[in-house]
Amino acid sequence: TSLGASAFDTPSPAQAELAAPLAATVLDTLSPADMLGVQSIASSYFVSGGSTVKAAGANFVHFGLEWDDLAPTDIEPAAYDWTAYDAEMDLAASLGYEIMITLGHNPLWAASFRRGPVDCVPLSRFTDYVSAVVTRYSASPYNVKYWALYNEPDVVGFTRTWTDCSGDTWAYGFGDDDVEYNGLNGPEHYVAHLQAAYNTIKGIDSNAVVMNGGVAYDNFASEGGYFNEDFLDQIFTAGAGNYMDAMNFHFYPQHAPRWETLTGLPGIMGKTQAIRDIMTTHGLEKPFVCTELGESSGYGGTDPRSEDTQAVAVVKQFTRAIAAGNLIGIWYNMNDYPGDLAFGEHGLLDYPSFSAKLSLDAFETLATIWPGFEFMRVMDSTELGATDLEGYLFWDTSGGEALYILWSADGSGQTITLPPGVTSVVDKFNDPVTYGATLGIDEQPVLITSSLFSLYLPLIMR
Template sequence: MGWRERVQRDRVGRSMRMARRALVLLAVLMLAAIWPAGGGTTADQTPALPFYGIQFRDILSQRDLLAPAGDAGAELIRVNLRWAEVEPTNTNPPTYVWDKYDALFGAMAQAGFAIMVTVRDNPSWAATTPCGPIDKVPAGRLVSFLQAAVARYSGAPYHIKYWELYNEPDNQRPDMHQQGGCWGQYPAQYAALLGQVYPAVKAADPQAQVVFGGLALELLEDYFNHMFLNQVLTSPGGKQFDVMNFHYYRAFHWRWDPFGKDLIGKTAYVRGVMAQAGLQKPIILTEVGYPSVGPAEDGQDYSEEASSRYLMQAHARAHAAGLRAIVWFEMMDDPDDPRKYGLLRADGSAKPSYTAYQTFTRELAGLPYLRDASQGTLEAYAFDAGDREKLVCWSETVTQTMSLPAIGVWIVDKAGRRSGVLDGSPEDLDGRRDGVTSFPVGPEPRIVYPLVRSELPRPAAYLPRMSRGAR
């Protein structure tokens, strides 16, 4: 089913989610209005940032994807702002061409999304490479551009508060400039740039937040300087930012699992590096994804179904890691990328990962995270739903039995289908009516929560109704 049909089918739910996003955006603006500007060194002084984000490309046709993104439950959009496009020529005073971004950011804000901007792509008159140090003119030219952008977009109707400085700046190969950053050989210069950018951004908007460029931190041949973060934080200016930021892909879990499971481990590593530098700042994950197509030789399961499973796992682990936001890469398949990371196919039809995103946000958005409730290799993460707890659970190895002290449980699969198991029913794996309900948990992530007494069906009808399931 394409997203257009899905939107038509679910107008009421979409309207409610739009209202929720509007309230979240209002909360961001209200908090920003009262939050102290801070010094960008140690204190956690960040206005509330919506947790659920999606990466958009900076092309005007992406405006057509705002409706399905909203229907999925996303609240935050991460998108590029390319300096070379806005200031293509070197003039005095500077000449800025904002038309494209006025239209793009305006549509995103009007749809109720919070926006995080990634500033990147140096003009050729300013730098030798589009992704690294400003070496043809004083770095103050970039600072002036960024200050002008913040002044233009911080207020109505855009309300942009989060400004990221390059994408994956730890990349050290200028020939890979499409990454959006290549400061890997110049950590001291990136630190100095932070030191210049920070006060300029705050002067334009005291509530604006400077976001460290999303770090890859991977040991990938000669692509990345894996000591970049340590080197920046120990260089003058390197602590002048508000929010730490990194990227994570499942294929590199072997490097981070010693610090904790999957992206939880990488978060712990980043937090530890900051602690060594005397910093305690909020951390966000602005790029995580799972391709629908990939090389068979690396042993990973690449498919649309595998991507949808990992989406739910990653979002649950992001809560457990204490991250402030997670941005899924990306909204729609890029026709030029054979790996196909999108929630939507290039023709606009929804993949299973789109439905999984929608299910996760519908069931858990706004619920406080409680704890890691895992049992050995059975992973489970608990959320506070008020009168009960909701658990996201799965077992990556073999199907296992999970038991909850309850008269029954609701089980929601990643496609959003809800079914139930009653204590003592044939579906109850312990086979007893004993106040404990047992059910299987396998590789497919599920959201489970106790059934309360008011939800009990009539005795004569409960088994057929429970086995059919209902949304």
């Protein structure tokens, strides 16, 4: 299926003049405690729960600021109604959040698909929207520095029962690589939009961090899903690396076996490495940001999921994310919400009470313990005394303390001999764990602090 003619006429990224990306120095200042963030999908939700999550230690909040919300009809930026977005942005700024915004979600008067090319009006209408949002929210008191373009842009299109603004029934997505429109396929169109947004944002704030929209990079269309398996390779071939300061992706544990098999690394570490390998083939090296990671506390068919297993996932996913080199991790979602069987129980807060779930307590444990520590390395089997334990070493460079985060990789019970100088052992809720010369380890994470630390000697022995 091909798209009809439109007013959209953008040169190929290969033909366009390449912008010189500025160093994203703001990313260099982030520590483990800084990386913790949450996604909020509705202004009313954030107003109800944003202060609770901030009090638990969240640094980032991620919002989608959608073009079709600001312009449901064909209007210019001067006529935008900012009321709903100002409510959450004002609160986030007053609470001291670092705010991250994903732009996109086309209105259907401008494009055939919300996550596809702007093909019914000139691309300048899109950059007018980007300019209006960035001008408003990069300024005080919001001071937004982090911008991404289109959520999960690797999505493929589908056939609809109604015609769109171009007179077609095919919803043409950025992930569609087998359909060409105006000489470009979907991934090439995405790079053209990314380039336009990058240059617009940097023209307003040269120190902004501009990222690709978080790619799903899972649940592939070739396997009956919704996403283009070759999207990353295709956008990097088309020059996307010139218009992104960081690599942005999503991770959910139900897809972990694919990446563990491919790389031999657990969970989000495997997916990060798989993407890094693709980037390496294109000569790219970028910081990593994960704008969706999470786990359900309820839905999962016969899986034994609960608030407790979700709390375990909070510690494991954020710890592995840091170990893999991710500088920011955004938990999806801040709160549970109705009507979504797959993701409605991923929240750190209950709905509609917006009271804390056990997962928020685990989130707060990391936010409480991590300040002052830097990640050092994944512990090897020599240090751990076994291959069936996972261990992650953090170091307080100012005070010389060590922090070990440990759990059993296969869920079996293990006994370790503690290193010298242990000052505390706590569980995922920051509650004290009784210990002696040895300590039992199972699938529940423990956090061990020691005042004696050597970088080069085995730290924990059976």
